[in-house]
Amino acid sequence: MPQTLPQALDSAVVRSWCSLALEALGREREEIDAINVYPVADGDTGTNLYLTVESASQAVEAVFAAITAPDFADTVRAMAHGALIGARGNSGTILSQLLRGMSEVLAEGRDADHLARALRRASVSAREAVAHPVEGTILSVAAAAASAAAGRADVAGGSDATGGSDVTGGSDVAAVARAAYAGARAALEATPAQLAVLERAGVVDAGGRGLVTVLGALVEAVSGEAPARTPRAPRATVLPSAEPCSEAGPAFEVIYLLEADDAAVARLRDRLDGLGDSLVVVGGDGLWNVHVHVDDAGAAVEAGVEAGRPYRIRITHFGTEAAPEERAGRAVVAVLPGEGLAHLCAEAGATTVLARPGEPPASGELVEAIRRAHAREVVLLPNDAALRHTAAAAAEQARAEGIRVALVPTRAAVQGIAALAVHEPDRRFDEDVVAMTAAAGATRYGELALAERQSFTSAGVCQAGDVLGLIDGDVAVIGHDVATIAETVLDRMLSAGGELVTLVLADDAPDGLAGRLETHVRETHLAVDTVIYSGGPQAPLLLIGVE
Known part of the structure; x- marks a missing residue:
């Protein structure tokens, strides 16, 4: 019996896509992290993709919170902007450019043909953003998805070419999404033959694997049915953390947002290309996300200063984390809604995260704050009921890095102040957490x-x-x-x-x-x-x- 599927996208579908993609990446994050061997075997590709999509999803939710029925073009632009400002790592930065490329076309139309063209624009713009594109990566998977979608959009009538049930209208958005997903999956399986490091490890590309997950969420959002998943079993157990960075490779990953014009960014690309590798610069309209691997992190930041105004600067060393005995005993990380409170709590010894109006911190920012506290034990005070899930995700990631984290579910800054007032780092961790939780709970x-x-x-x-x-x-x-x-x-x-x-x-x-x-x-x-x-x-x- 023919099944009528959506012929056009809408804001609710975009919202659903972001939510489903975030949920799927949350389930598969560790699996994707485990196969991360290129360009650096640092085991964080799944986490970076999750944090990037989390930022995109938060931006879309903010649009729906402000407007009951937001305009479709505004929604897709919000998704792209959220991904841009929250992009993490090499793959996350490329994914943000893929979403930006899609938004540029979808803002002009919502039918199957525009979806296929959006995937093509996404692939081209992402490849242009990478200084030295490499086959067998997320770029190859994106190109295959775009090619398959274009072929499906050209089909008029007939049955679903991906093997599903008959569909009324051969070029509906669900059929195009399914074709893109199928093309991406096939390309993902081919990545080991394209990149020697993947072949040696017996894995597919981690970034490409994450993109397949995101496209699978798109299929579910437009069709209501999640595509069947048949994960590829690696031939060998991959433990990226056990593989130290090559002595010849760059020592730091540098990422920052940059406000600059196109001409300045063109000069910046040339400058950073000479400093390191894995260079990806994405964005436009005066706002860019810069990602590069370098030995001289200071020079990479200075280049950004010369080009414009860099901010949200993140520098990660690819070397071994400090040994536990070098860390402080215990720390408190608190989210505060104003600079005055942040200063007050910092004076009391807390590591603070500033929550600006309309800009709640993402879990990645909380993880960075936990790392910055440099302690074996951390008490996390979100101080906002809406940050409950974000804080829980941050705590889980920090625990995976060997940090003991307790989440005190403070729902307001005054509860966090009460908890911090009874904090005693010299007593047992559990006793301290209980006392802080009790103080917060006793504060209306x-x-x-x-x-x-x-x-x-x-x-x-x-x-x-x-x-x-x-x-x-x-x-x-x-x-x-x-x-x-x-x-x-x-x-x-x-x-x-x-x-x-x-x-x-x-x-x-x-x-x-x-x-x-x-x-x-x-x-x-x-x-x-x-x-x-x-x-x-x-x-x-x-x-x-x-x-």
């Missing part, structure tokens, strides 16, 4: 925010510009005066008792608000102390903690 949290648009809340309908008083994450009060709403929230939170009130105010909070609230607590709630901190610029308007 509130927040004042301004409504961005009309919406329904648990306290009724709010209008754009209204002051919202939240308690434990739910809207409890709606009004117009910041001080009045803050006092109401404080009274409700203290109605169940409390000994200490913590107030964190943003730089743009109304003048005199801190003093008014401190006086209100002193005069209305006897024997309750108040401490006040500055959240700094871009912090939430007011954070409240009651212990």
Whole structure:
């Protein structure tokens, strides 16, 4: 019986694709890491691809959070931009360029023909981004996927050429996606014959393997059916971590985002090509992601400074990690929503990650912070309920690197402050984690925010510009005066008792608000102390903690 499948993509499909790809890479990350032998056997290709797609998925989710029914072109551009700013490693950087190439074509049309052309643009743009393309890599797999998709899009009518059930309309998007997936799988199996290092190890290319996973997620997103997976068994056990980097190979991987014009980037490519290898520069429209392997990491960064403004600079040494005995005993890593709080917690000894408005940190940033803490034991404070899964993924990856990580599920910055206040690195790890968890759990949290648009809340309908008083994450009060709403929230939170009130105010909070609230607590709630901190610029308007 013919089955009618989608004839055009939409924003919901793109969202589903990102989610399914992230889920699939999460399942297969370790398997992909294990076969990573090229260009450097550092065992992180699966992880880098996961972090890249995670950033793309977060960008798409942000579009849906802002607009109920986002425009398709805006959605695909958000996906590409998210991948660009979150790209990790050689394969992740190339994948971000593949998604960018696809977005350029899909923004112009959503049918099967545009999907096939998008895959072609993706393959060409990714190959152009690599200074010295090598066959038998993710580039070969991408080219084969594009070729197969183009052939399927040219078919008019007939049965599904990939062997599935009959399909109404031979050139629908599902058939093109299936053809691309089948072509990619076939090309992946051929990679060992194209690249000697893969043949010796008895594995397929790890980056290509990840791309097949991403294309499989696309098939599932457009058809509702996940393609059958038949993993290729390696002829030998591959342990990349046991294979030290060649003495002749570069010592560092350098990655950074760069704001620069096209002419400056062209000069940068030439400069970095002379400094190292595995050079990939992706992006456009003034924003680029630069990836290179070099011996002189400083020179690679300086080249970026000469070209424009580099930021989010990440430098990874390919050598052996420091021995456990060289690490500190214990550290705390905390995510904070303002520079003032970040400075406060840093003074208390924590390694901090700044969460800017609308830019929640990805799990990769949390992993980098855990590494930066350089400790055998780490307590991770996400300080945001929305970061629960991100923090869990970061903790899992750090544990795989031999670091003992405990995740205290703090849902607000004031809970993190309470946990950090009772932290004692000299006591047993488990006891310290229990004490910090108990302190966080005993702290109720509130927040004042301004409504961005009309919406329904648990306290009724709010209008754009209204002051919202939240308690434990739910809207409890709606009004117009910041001080009045803050006092109401404080009274409700203290109605169940409390000994200490913590107030964190943003730089743009109304003048005199801190003093008014401190006086209100002193005069209305006897024997309750108040401490006040500055959240700094871009912090939430007011954070409240009651212990």
